[in-house]
Amino acid sequence: MTKKYRKDQFVKVKVTGIQPYGAFVKTPDNQEGLIHISEIMNDYVHDINQFLTKGQIVKAKILSVDNDGKLNFTLKDNEYFKNEERKRDRRSVLEQIKETEKYGFETIRQKLPQWIREGKARMRK
Template structure:
């Protein structure tokens, strides 16, 4: 008999597959679930493979359980992934430029106010 999972509960799950929209997982008692790409972290996630890999075991929080017992999970309350977000927040502006897109002089002028605001928030 499958274990009953409830909303808000933390459970260790094993990643069984990765798709562009999220990661499929299984609990130790073989209950299936999904960690949607939007539930990996609060930041924009372009590729789930940057954070999860097949066979990896992670602690996830149950968001909901559907009528078939499938779990809808999040990693946003997982301390490891919260730390990853904090690391991303502390990256320099130059790292952000390298990671995202190529800028010309016009784009630099447009992005400067955003960078100044980011720097001011970090100084608080």
């Protein structure tokens, strides 16, 4: 017998597979669901593997339940992932470059005004 799930309910789910667009999960009663890459955190997620691994158990919030019973989850309300997002906000510009940008003088010239704005914003905090 499968349990009835409802929107906004928190459930511990196990990651059963990872794709570039999201992570497949199962509830304790083997009901399937998906955590879309955009639902891991509010910040841009380039690689899901930096946050989730196959076999990992996470507390996720149900966004919706499809007619066929498949569940759509979010991790944005999970305290662990909120803390990860705060850590990313405090990272240095150099760490952000290493993770997402290509190097080169032209690229640096283009990005410099943005980095200056970001640095000034952090100093105001």
